[in-house]
Amino acid sequence: MNAESGTITEFSTVMLVEDDKVLSSLLKSYLEQSSYVVHQVFRGDQAARSQIKIQPDLIILDVGLPGKDGYKVCHELRATYTGPILFLTSNNSEAEHLAAFNVGADAYLSKPVSPQLLSANMDALLRRLRDKHHGKNRQKLTVGEITLTPGEQKCEVNGNDILLSVFEFELLSLLMFNAGKVLTRDDIYKLLLGREYDGSERSVDVRLSRLRDKLISQGVVKTQVKTIWGKGYLLSADEH
Incomplete structure (x- = not known):
């Protein structure tokens, strides 16, 4: 490009x-x-x-x-x-x-x-x-074991680089910038896809599940992408 x-x-x-x-x-x-x-x-x-x-x-x-x-x-x-x-x-x-x-x-x-x-x-x-x-925001963002550098689309887990797709990186960035806050499916669809959630589509659920599995496979233990039933998703980090 x-x-x-x-x-x-x-x-x-x-x-x-x-x-x-x-x-x-x-x-x-x-x-x-x-x-x-x-x-x-x-x-x-x-x-x-x-x-x-x-x-x-x-x-x-x-x-x-x-x-x-x-x-x-x-x-x-x-x-x-x-x-x-x-x-x-x-x-x-x-x-x-x-x-x-x-x-x-x-x-x-x-x-x-x-x-x-x-x-x-x-x-x-x-x-x-x-x-x-x-993008204007090139500063690193760290939550638990995960560090993102948005301007470089770089993701590190415990200092080791991991590969994320563009959408996975956007999704993780959104969760990390809102760590500790529940994001509804409608929030995610509007912010990342520019449209409202129709109440039945599961594409974001599937990709979030894939992202969660990828993070776990790379050794992420303290930081969890939690499903809040009936509400949405939340990223939390156990600092202890």
Whole structure:
């Protein structure tokens, strides 16, 4: 991403992982007209290697890919890639949405999708990424064993770096800035997704559960993301 650019999309690099070559070419043409730099990948088992080579700002990922399906690809990418991943697939069930978020997706769109809706989602994801790199608040924030450096999107647990996706970092930042305070689902949806909670969607619950598991696996013991039934979530730290 061009740090000096006045627009979000200009010169942003996109890795498009889509096996339908006709659709891939159409998307590539549209995105290039919107000033994106687009690299096409047609197989799931080539995605991780291509990501290391391309270093994209954003990844668009299909599910039904030859060689390796999109869920496995996303899980593999999240071992090293912290940028936004947008699923674009014909699967539209709630289970498919939740499966995508559970492996680290930041957004999920169903085919067919209008170019305008795709662009709007990409802009929102890249805006979050830009704000993380160029945000005003660059001071470290520490709660319990966890330390965040917002300006660098850096997360440390007991001094060791851990990889978080853009959304996971935003979610953890929100919880840490409000440590000791209950955040309702509506709070989280409005602050992070810019929309109201509809009362039934579980995407944030799934991603919060994934974040909690990731922190625990990295040795976080004193700091807990607690579910306050009927209310929301709370981050607490036992200092003793």
